[in-house]
Amino acid sequence: MAPSPRLSHVSVVVMVVLMVLLVLASASHGAAAGGEASPHGAAGGTNVTHKKAFPVLSLKYDHVKTPFEISLWILLALLMKLGFHVIPRVSQVVPESCLLIVVGLLVGGFIKAIGEKAPALDDTLFFLYLLPPIILDAGYFLPIRPFTENVGTILVFAVVGTLWNAFFMGGAMYAVCRLEGGPLAGVDLLSCLLFGSIVSAVDPVAVLAVFEEIHINELLHILVFGESLLNDAVTVVLYHLFKEFSHVGTVTVVDALLGVVCFFVVSLGGVMVGAIYGILGAFTSRFTSHTRVIEPLFVFLYSYMAYLSAEVFHLSGIMSLIACGVTMRPYVEANVSHKSYTTIKYFLKMWSSVSETLIFIFLGVSTVAGPHAWNWTFVVVTVLLCLVSRVMGVVGLTFIINKFRIVKLTKKDQFIVAYGGLRGAIAYSLGFLLPDHQMKTLFLTAIITVVFFTVFVQGMTIRPLVELLAVKKKKESKRSINEEIHTQFLDHLLTGIEGVCGHYGHHHWKDKLNRFNKEYVKRWLIAGERSTEPQLISFYNKMEMKQAMMMVESGSSAKLPGLISMQNIQPKAESRERTIPKISKGREEEIRKILRANLQKTRQRLRSYSRHDLMVDPFEDMNENLSEMRFRKQRVEMERRMSHYLTVPANRQEASPVRRVRFESDHGLDQDYTSTESSGVRARNVGPTSSSSDAISVLDESPPLRPSRRSGTQATDSGEEETRDQRTQSRRLSDPGPK
Amino acid sequence: MGASRSRTENPEIQDLSDQTGFSSEQIRILHRRFRQLSGDEETISKENLEKIQALDKNPIRNQIIEAFFDKRNQKDGKVGSFEEIGFEQFVKVMSHFRPPNLKMTDEDKEAMRREKLRFLFNMHDTDNDGTITLDEYRKVVEELLSKSGAIGPDVAKAISDAAMLEVASINMPHMEPDDFYEGITFEHFEQILKGLEMESRMNIRFLDVDTSTMHCGKSQ
Numbered sequence: 011m012a013p014s015p016r017l018s019h020v021s022v023v024v025m026v027v028l029m030v031l032l033v034l035a036s037a038s039h040g041a042a043a044g045g046e047a048s049p050h051g052a053a054g055g056t057n058v059t060h061k062k063a064f065p066v067l068s069l070k071y072d073h074v075k076t077p078f079e080i081s082l083w084i085l086l087a088l089l090m091k092l093g094f095h096v097i098p099r100v101s102q103v104v105p106e107s108c109l110l111i112v113v114g115l116l117v118g119g120f121i122k123a124i125g126e127k128a129p130a131l132d133d134t135l136f137f138l139y140l141l142p143p144i145i146l147d148a149g150y151f152l153p154i155r156p157f158t159e160n161v162g163t164i165l166v167f168a169v170v171g172t173l174w175n176a177f178f179m180g181g182a183m184y185a186v187c188r189l190e191g192g193p194l195a196g197v198d199l200l201s202c203l204l205f206g207s208i209v210s211a212v213d214p215v216a217v218l219a220v221f222e223e224i225h226i227n228e229l230l231h232i233l234v235f236g237e238s239l240l241n242d243a244v245t246v247v248l249y250h251l252f253k254e255f256s257h258v259g260t261v262t263v264v265d266a267l268l269g270v271v272c273f274f275v276v277s278l279g280g281v282m283v284g285a286i287y288g289i290l291g292a293f294t295s296r297f298t299s300h301t302r303v304i305e306p307l308f309v310f311l312y313s314y315m316a317y318l319s320a321e322v323f324h325l326s327g328i329m330s331l332i333a334c335g336v337t338m339r340p341y342v343e344a345n346v347s348h349k350s351y352t353t354i355k356y357f358l359k360m361w362s363s364v365s366e367t368l369i370f371i372f373l374g375v376s377t378v379a380g381p382h383a384w385n386w387t388f389v390v391v392t393v394l395l396c397l398v399s400r401v402m403g404v405v406g407l408t409f410i411i412n413k414f415r416i417v418k419l420t421k422k423d424q425f426i427v428a429y430g431g432l433r434g435a436i437a438y439s440l441g442f443l444l445p446d447h448q449m450k451t452l453f454l455t456a457i458i459t460v461v462f463f464t465v466f467v468q469g470m471t472i473r474p475l476v477e478l479l480a481v482k483k484k485k486e487s488k489r490s491i492n493e494e495i496h497t498q499f500l501d502h503l504l505t506g507i508e509g510v511c512g513h514y515g516h517h518h519w520k521d522k523l524n525r526f527n528k529e530y531v532k533r534w535l536i537a538g539e540r541s542t543e544p545q546l547i548s549f550y551n552k553m554e555m556k557q558a559m560m561m562v563e564s565g566s567s568a569k570l571p572g573l574i575s576m577q578n579i580q581p582k583a584e585s586r587e588r589t590i591p592k593i594s595k596g597r598e599e600e601i602r603k604i605l606r607a608n609l610q611k612t613r614q615r616l617r618s619y620s621r622h623d624l625m626v627d628p629f630e631d632m633n634e635n636l637s638e639m640r641f642r643k644q645r646v647e648m649e650r651r652m653s654h655y656l657t658v659p660a661n662r663q664e665a666s667p668v669r670r671v672r673f674e675s676d677h678g679l680d681q682d683y684t685s686t687e688s689s690g691v692r693a694r695n696v697g698p699t700s701s702s703s704d705a706i707s708v709l710d711e712s713p714p715l716r717p718s719r720r721s722g723t724q725a726t727d728s729g730e731e732e733t734r735d736q737r738t739q740s741r742r743l744s745d746p747g748p749k
Numbered sequence: 750m751g752a753s754r755s756r757t758e759n760p761e762i763q764d765l766s767d768q769t770g771f772s773s774e775q776i777r778i779l780h781r782r783f784r785q786l787s788g789d790e791e792t793i794s795k796e797n798l799e800k801i802q803a804l805d806k807n808p809i810r811n812q813i814i815e816a817f818f819d820k821r822n823q824k825d826g827k828v829g830s831f832e833e834i835g836f837e838q839f840v841k842v843m844s845h846f847r848p849p850n851l852k853m854t855d856e857d858k859e860a861m862r863r864e865k866l867r868f869l870f871n872m873h874d875t876d877n878d879g880t881i882t883l884d885e886y887r888k889v890v891e892e893l894l895s896k897s898g899a900i901g902p903d904v905a906k907a908i909s910d911a912a913m914l915e916v917a918s919i920n921m922p923h924m925e926p927d928d929f930y931e932g933i934t935f936e937h938f939e940q941i942l943k944g945l946e947m948e949s950r951m952n953i954r955f956l957d958v959d960t961s962t963m964h965c966g967k968s969q
Contacts, residue, residue, distance in 0.1 A: 416952050417952070490915055491912045493941075493942065495893065495912060496869070499809065499889070502808055503813060503869075503872075503951075504846070506803075506804055506809065506810065507846055507953055509801055510798065510803075510817075512782045512786075513956060516954070525806065546890075546893060547904060550907070550908050550911065553911075
């Protein structure tokens with residue numbers, strides 16, 4: 011524990027230094043502006059140029075001011091983030107978002123104390139630069155299965171729940187203002203409704219920040235999170251509606267109807283725009299096999315364009331971004347290389363992390379900076395009403411929803427959903443966007459208070475509450491192949507049972523969609539043979555790859571004792587002995603020697619549980635060197651096989667399966683690493699066939715490899731040669747030979 | 750015969766309802782479907798189920814049909830399979846797919862999960878010996894992949910081998926190289942599928958309202 015106090019001291023010192031730097035930067039911005047004027051004046055004044063000493067060191071800050079300040083801010087934000095994790099006790103009790111807001115408050119306080127103008131959370135900055143990465147990260151990695159299974163519930167909460175919140179809050183605030191009178195008397199109904207619509211929306215950034223750390227079960231997470239994403243459409247419509255109407259002053263029935271139509275246009279339009287860009291992105295990724303390096307950029311740019319295009323038409327940008335990510339993802343992942351996939355994942359996580367940090371810090375800074383108009387009644391009533399309306403909304407809606415759900419929501423679930431309705435920076439920015447209005451500062455203060463209350467109080471207490479109520483947590487185990495097999499099995503089983511029952515339920519339509527996807531969409535959007543690959547096989551390949559990578563990372567000499575191997579599950583080949591063909595003694599000896607050698611090799615490999623005997627690191631230099639080596643190996647093996655085979659009769663015992671794992675390299679070469687199973691002992695080698703197969707072909711025989719399938723997977727002419735070799739091999743194997 | 754029959758069936762319906770947990774309305778709807786499938790007979794045979802169009806594209810069609818005729822799913826301890834089943838057996842098989850209700854305790858949910866897992870296990874264990882051997886599991890994977898185009902038997906074998914390996918590693922992590930893992934027993938099966946939460950997944954919506962009149966004649 012000794013280093014950590016020291017580390018925390020160091021980090022505190024660094025943070026202080028940075029904050030001072032930041033303050034100086036904004037101060038010098040003023041000074042530099044002042045300093046700019048005088049040299050010009052001086053230069054203009056004196057026509058006689060007398061020689062100045064050559065400036066060895068000069069200060070030229072303006073030139074780099076903007077990028078310098080931006081970088082300094084981001085650096086500060088990230089160092090704060092680092093710092094919190096160094097101080098262990100704090101980060102377990104207080105969620106990161108709260109700490110960041112506090113830091114923002116401090117920095118804002120500093121800046122104000124110096125007398126400078128602190129940068130406020132500008133709405134362009136927020137909506138165009140800070141928000142999209144977070145939403146894209148959320149949308150791209152949205153767990154599709156729980157989302158689609160609960161989409162009805164999520165939509166009801168998002169649309170009806172938000173509408174209820176907005177109107178209830180607006181109405182109640184108006185009543186309170188009327189009752190209270192005094193400074194609040196001037197607040198009219200429409201302004202209250204506008205206020206209600208801003209404050210009622212659950213914020214995805216805050217929800218993500220808090221729920222990320224508490225690891226509750228998938229269902230609750232997707233309910234709250236999905237709601238926070240989908241309520242954007244409602245918020246956009248209500249906000250614009252009431253903003254327009256506050257100008258006009260009155261609302262007619264026609265306007266209300268138009269509002270409803272507008273809602274459908276905004277939401278469905280947003281989704282459509284997103285889906286179009288998503289399909290474009292997927293289609294583009296089909297052709298990127300030769301330019302792997304820019305693949306991630308396509309994903310990011312198409313998504314950002316989807317967001318911006320939706321914003322142009324006042325459609326819901328968030329829904330567009332989500333739709334784009336969700337549509338693009340399965341096809342892009344099938345097309346891009348593994349490295350691109352990792353890049354996409356890490357860049358998205360990185361950007362969203364930075365954005366989130368910056369948002370919370372700016373929230374703190376703007377709180378200190380902004381003009382405030384504190385009115386006890388208004389603020390307190392707002393906070394209380396937020397809570398009350400949320401609880402009422404959730405309970406009431408759950409009562410209705412439970413009638414339609416197969417698996418009902420319990421009281422505990424309802425509580426978490428209600429308590430997790432956090433407000434955040436979106437509400438604040440929307441308030442900021444309000445036209446200058448007599449009540450604007452009042453509203454802003456109230457919004458900030460609500461945001462602080464939900465993030466601090468609810469954010470901090472939700473973790474102990476989750477523990478207290480023993481809410482189910484997320485299961486940490488990663489997907490196993492058994493689970494995948496049974497998930498698919500269940501899907502088909504339930505669809506079948508629905509068919510027997512005779513009604514078209516949820517599973518029937520899902521099955522239809524999957525079939526449509528497989529038959530038409532995948533052909534267009536996925537390159538090469540992977541378009542016809544069933545999901546089970548792609549899952550299996552992915553799993554293989556992951557394990558292979560783990561092996562490479564841990565070093566293939568890692569010995570893991572006592573692991574189960576194929577020997578244990580393959581039935582003992584007692585019966586095979588009977589059918590061993592009669593061969594000469596000498597030959598038998600030779601074969602036995604080869605077998606023993608192979609068995610020893612494979613047993614060693616098995617003990618170390620190496621799934622792939624990687625003689626070369628496949629992730630380093632996947633280009634011509636590797637294929638050359640393969641050719642050399644191939645040639646050697648061909649020769650060995652020829653010499654063995656011509657003297658040995660072929661007997662078809664058990665078809666040894668041939669396993670293939672595909673690695674896609676950056677240069678588009680598909681490497682096939684095959685393994686051949688031989689009488690219960692798995693022997694794996696780099697290369698199209700293993701050397702043991704020729705010896706074992708006495709007892710077993712590799713099945714005639716399907717050349718057509720293989721030829722489809724080879725992308726280069728190295729592949730052609732390989733298939734030719736395999737065809738010759740299979741032809742030889744099926745040759746009966748001398749009896 | 751129609752209207753009066755439903756009156757006289759009441760005690761039987763009540764009995765079935767208690768046994769299986771369906772409501773009377775749901776049982777009546779299932780009965781209507783049963784008669785539709787059986788062509789107004791008292792029992793249905795495999796041919797009746799094979800005629801259902803909705804099952805045509807289903808890769809595990811045969812296993813599903815088998816499951817209806819499997820005696821083990823009747824929970825009365827017998828093994829083997831029926832030639833024809835009556836309405837009572839039909840409903841008992843359907844009851845495996847009921848969702849849990851809010852009033853269930855955790856023990857009830859455990860029991861329900863075990864029941865559903867038992868149903869799945871019986872579907873895989875075709876030779877009734879209480880374990881799923883490698884061959885049986887391989888067949889399961891093959892069936893799953895059967896409608897997905899020309900997949901070679903080697904891929905199915907590889908996947909099922911990997912799956913068995915996983916089951917063995919999770920359940921018996923300290924096997925000697927010479928030990929032989931016989932097959933997946935029911936306990937091991939429960940163990941590997943623990944994470945899937947069968948009681949919330951293996952459900953279909955049983956209608957409370959009769960929509961059979963709304964069908965355009967496609968469901969048969």
